[in-house]
Amino acid sequence: KAATRTISVGDELRLDELIEWLIARGFERVTAVELPGEFCIHGGILDIFPASEPDAIRIELFGDEIESIRSFNVESQRRLEDLKSISLTATTPTGSLASGAASAPRSNAMKDAAARSGAPDAPSPVFVGPTESLIDSLPPTTIVVLNDLQQSISEGRMYLQRLSSPVGLYSVDATMARLTEFPSVTIDALGADSYETSCHLSIEPIERLSGSRRDALVELSELLGPDDQILLCCHNEGEHERLHELIKETDTAHNTALASRIRLTTGRLRRGFRLIDHALIVISDNELFSRAATRATTRKKRTDSRAIDTFLDLRDGDLVVHVAHGIAKYRGMAKVENSGQQEEHMLLEFRDSVIVYVPVSLIHLVQKYIGPAKTSPELTKYGGTSWLKKKDQVAEAVSDMATDMLKLQAERASRPGLQCPPDTHLQQEFDKAFPFTETIDQVSAIADLKQDMEQPKPMDRLICGDVGFGKTEVAMRAVFKAVDSGRQVAVLVPTTVLAEQHFRTFSQRMAEFPVTVEMLSRFRTAAEQNRIIARLKEGAIDVVIGTHRLVSKDIQFKNLGLLVIDEEQKFGVKVKERLKHLRAEVDVLTLTATPIPRTLHMSLLGIRDISSLTTPPRDRVPIETRVGRFDESLVRSAIIRELNRGGQVYFVHNRVHDIEQIAQRLKRIVPEASLTIAHGQMHEDDLEAAMIEFVNGKADILLATTIIESGLDIPNANTMFIHQADIYGLADLHQLRGRVGRDRHRAYCYLLLEDGRTVTTKATRRLKAIEEYSELGAGFRIAMRDLEIRGAGNILGTEQSGNIAAVGYELYCQLLENSVRTLKKQPLRYQRHCKIELPVSNFIPDKYIAEQKLKIEVYRRLSQANSLEQLSELEEELRDRFGPIPTAARRMLQLRELNLRALGWKIENIHLETGYAVCRYRDAKLIRMLSHLHKGHLRVVDAHDAYWPLAAEETDGPAVLDELIAALSAAQPPVPEA
Template sequence: MAAKASLFFSPSECFLTTRLCKLFPTTQKPCFPSPSSSSITLINVLNADAVYTKLPPRLRNARQEQERDAISLLNERIRREHAKRDHSPLRPSMDSEEADKYIQLVKEQQQRGLQKLKSDRARQGAPHDAAQPTFSYKVDPYTLRSGDYVVHRKVGIGRFVGIKFDVPKDSKEPIEYVFIEYADGMAKLPVKQASRLLYRYNLPNETKRPRTLSKLSDTSAWERRRMKGKVAVQKMVVDLMELYLHRLKQKRPPYPKTPAMAEFASQFPFEPTPDQKQAFSDVERDLTESKNPMDRLICGDVGFGKTEVALRAIFCVVSAGKQAMVLAPTIVLAKQHFDVISERFSRYPNIRVGLLSRFQTKSEKEEYLSMIKDGRVDIIVGTHSLLGNRVEYNNLGLLVVDEEQRFGVKQKERIASFKTSVDVLTLSATPIPRTLYLALTGFRDASLISTPPPERVPIRTHLSAYSKDKVISAIKHELDRGGRVFYVLPRIKGLEDVMEFLELAFPHVEIAIAHGKQYSKQLEETMERFARGDIRILICTNIVESGLDIQDANTIIIQDVQQFGLAQLYQLRGRVGRTDKEAHAHLFYPDKSLLSDHALERLAALEECCELGQGFQLAERDMAIRGFGNIFGEQQTGDVGNVGIDLFFEMLFESLSKVDEHRVISVPYPAMELDININPHLPSEYINHLENPMQIINSAEKAAEKDIFNLMQFTENLRRQYGKEPYSMEILLKKLYVRRMAADLGISSIYASGKMVGMKTNMSKKVFKLITDSATSDIHQNSLIFEDGQIKAELLLELPKEQLLNWIFQCLAELYSSLPTLIKY
């Protein structure tokens, strides 16, 4: 009885009156069947339907209502948002000192990166604009072609029509105007102004149509779209920061730096390029000096020598007694890595290398798995099968991932889960544009290998309409000098026809077909025979796209080239020219008349870009979007469509360089004061229905104190167990939500004075602007102002207390949705 009487919701807030509690002394059995467990832990999840029917009719709400009330909607939204961002468990909030130090570090590194970029530009003689020194992505109107989609920062997306002279109103001198078509009319802009305000919507080689053109007469839709883009960018940057900070919390002892490492390095048969040297030393530092597990991206053009970086990392880890796993996207590449590693480690009989492949018989596989488990194999190479639950490691220290972007979502999640416990080195041949790379320095550990090994000769690229004679002479040229030929088609269908034709043309030459649908063993054998030189011509699909390193294959023929993407072609072409021999890439299209102007232009760009390493320059933006995936994950790239590629990039750079401004310092939950006196009485039937009301209310308070996810879980469990709560309980829960959300948003107190609602906060005006801008509802967006460290709202009338609480709940829920765009302390 005494216990019931002291059933406070929180000391200063709602409590169940003693009058109410008197009705339900502790000894009294509840009127409704109690859950099977004697103590209510609320973790106990019962069948919602079963429990629901046990509620008295008066408390039985419509089922739909139960699902769709404001709390459920908020819970759903937070979960959705969370699932989109992160698959790992909730990250704990950051230690502010640690985070500050990191942000400082990022800023300094970024500054150095930007400095470098500026001097690069100065050297290249690029014009210098003081306001936008480095990241201006605006378009030169003279480079636009009629029909190109453009983005005006203030008005939105339109279609470029042309540039024409016209006489301005207040002058007689004609000047040049840019004409842009919008959904509801034509706009003309003086060229000078246009070059300050216009961006391209698409990548240089893309002709993607925007969903709609913007309206000149109503820019609000564009405003919302732009804000959505900005918020998406902001979230990406915050995610990246949080991930990094989270990783800084993981510790492991640094690996010893041993003379054996230097000896291993000295066995590399080539003189490393300066970029390779930098990458070696970056990785060595990560492993032997840092106390945090490495998560480094090695980004280098095809064939520029990333593998050696991985080999040295493997040596360091394995010679310290740990295991290393090398993950490749295809079995062919896994086999190639296995061969290269076995060869490079052949002088170290104690280091055992294994290949786990689906070609192995069941018993071979079992044997491998047990070797991995007992630590009888030190370097394990394979495809995603290595990520399966059945693979148990003895002492895994390093994970090398080749071409991570080619793995599936589930596999990437699994890779991410490794990152917290082991060192991870990711190799990628998708170039990240230098601009992006430098702007990101500090956010993501990456080493860029942008110079080719010496004596590489540029690949000679020939683009022409398909002709059998040309094909024959290209192949003949390669076979005559003892080399091998890749013949690539976009589809499996058609490989046989090519085979027939080539068998006729080269009757004494060994030719084979390879594609991904082949029986794996057969595919592996074919690839091996091609690598050995037993097969001289390999007719294949783009299964050979990335990573294959066959030094004597120096001619690649690509038929129906228009069906490949630029990045894909770039990768395919990189299969040849991997030594000092001159290599040839013959790109054939069926008939010029069948190709669009755009397709032709795109192909011409590839033909022109035969200089080595030009993937980094040529298709900078084209590639950027893919390189992006390496850094941010791919789903976000979808946000680009909202605002167009260039504005998106500009926003990204803006957001990266202002990362320190966008942080919110949460207030400890107990210190958050909600100065609105509502103490709703719970109906007796409900109280009676709850197994142990006092414990439940205490648990609610504890859950809210912990974090929003605990509170959400609490509410959901409560509803599962007892059905939708009556209104007064909902109000109690909303008070908890309000305090929790306010605390997270850095709001220390909320009070009402007449029609005015005030929220005292530590957030800056900039942060206030960001969160209100990103709010989806105009109601709260427009009614809030920021004044003297307070968020204030003037309501139309003074609301009764419960309605006021509902208003505050909705308002905070709205502001809360922008939390992922902020760095939280």
């Protein structure tokens, strides 16, 4: 079909013709491929990410012939596997459906279903024109399964009728007619019609079980007829083992014979059934224990992704920090020739329009300035002393803070804690009952906190992670371990709504186990509260979830062992003071949805126990995000689509004074939808009532301010509108959007702009970035950067925000890390550089990499390559991404190799003097060892310099470079230095 094109190794291919074909079919040309639907070209190499493929594809041409096709990982840019051919499928509609639909033969089931729903038999596309449906991309051998066909047809017609202007959509009949071209299976619950090909199955649903771990298998045995057998589907191997043991225990305790009648298998089953004719019951472990159904997860190979580098988003005029000279503006790149050595330089503008040229070999000294929101620092005077003074002041403040944190840690370590025993069999069962596959970060965090709890000192661990990354499950493992050790647990949350949500989640997760969960909040009557308080004192409640009421002095626990605090920064001063006292007595686990940067995490190693969840769940479906004007038909269409699938809608409008007008407008657009309003100026009781109404599914639309930004977790709400989206920052948009996309359904987020309102260039850039969201995309990187700065403030305290603003975030983290290392008497970490002055041109030619952003990426990564292995990997990646490496770029790699080898021998300067290469060294013992290896050819003349007589001509820079690399490669230094 025109929408699909297959290309194979050995094919002739005109690149210009393929580019036209791709653009016409919705592909976007970019500088580097990150998302499906994108492509880029570097010389004779085409990178493309077809929407139909799990990974991006790299096609290498030799002239007009396809030499190789291979998949690659967009994060690491590394080759995955070689392919013989690839099919490229259009990302936008291209063909016409209307032409062949009318004459298509129809199956008996389809004809009868259409007749019963009272529709005309002739297909009639709603939109006739150059368009194509998903059906046109299906291979002819595709088997179509039609489930409850009559209802599907009726729902399709109702959906079209609800749309005010269904332009661009096919009619139900046109779609059904087209489907008859494929072999099909129709599933009908009523079984009203019989055909020669019909097959009747005697199936009935399984009765709902209580869900109790202790009683579920006994209940199941009572459902069995005399000859019934059971096929029990377990969602993973751990659950398979757990149920095998549980069946044996049940048979022993209740004198049942389940082991002989139950066959266990590993697989996915959404809903169980009884096959009457075959005396067979098929049931899933989730149904057996009344757990929510889980989605299948796909395992992907983990690849080492590159760290988020905001430096790569540099634009002309952006603020940067030169570690030695201060804050400046980035003013682009320029090639400079000096003594026959041509090298690319970064231009920095300091105060009074002073321009400084920084060679790319020193690009590691330049950082993008990142500070707290709305900070705009002054440019530094180049060559002045103010920058050094400022750095010293920040270093002193950071050292004081690190000292205080270390003191706190030492005090905590000296106090006796509530030591938990190693995991029991029951704890292992609880862990295995988790219905999803843990991410690598979750596994690591769980191991860390369990190790903490088994130590004879109080735990105080912070779990950081973006919305939906699995913090609650990590916390529940700690909660269960504490309860299993005979302790009580208090879970402290900032809002009553969140208390209600956590209560539901904890109750459901622990329903199969002997754990009593309660909630203490204003939703409980006075009598209920008194009863809960009394039971806490008696020790009859294992886990209590509540707001700040939990830390009131009248609340007494019989044996409190663990305190879980959700979003501590949202509590007031009094609550925080009370928490300080509790921290001294029990294990504390703090959760925050504001992520912290890896750099800060590493800087705090050894003085603060932190676990970061940075890996999204494996089955996370990206949120479909669109930017557009406030179009009433679009708003109605999107809301109706969500309601049709039984979902709910958020509508965010952040101005209280006219929120009622927006409510009236929405009621006019979708009169059939129920709506509730929530904003911060409402009375607390009214606000909570509105939130609970939406949480309980009694309202279709929640019209709210950004009060919903954090805390709400409603899997049923999967469509969001953000009104006047141009006024929000990227981090705010990212957190708001994180409220949807938490269920198996595809989630949608619409960023709405008002008609007639002018949008600034910066706002347009923000909206474009968030629209192109992906875990890999630039929008995500920027949003995360903004969020991480907030996270840094939450952890370090607001007083440190001024210090971050003074020197920039990256330098602040370096100063903090070195302060910690000094206090712990560890060697300081900083990047050394050997200054090399040779007549060698080294740069990336424009013909090899044209885009400046990609060039900067390569220069940056080259300067950060701290081992020969990293350098070799970068060289291999350049060949793979951009083709054979040109001479100037190859010299650049060789200079970095010489730099690394020189640093290994503690040589810090290499320059030429009349037939000699002069090596300035820092370690006399090492340089004498090197001289001995070369039988005295390297002459050590004084306490600083050693001379290497050159065999090559001094003016022949490349030959000198090769000679020096060979000289320093004669042996590895005892302790290589990077």
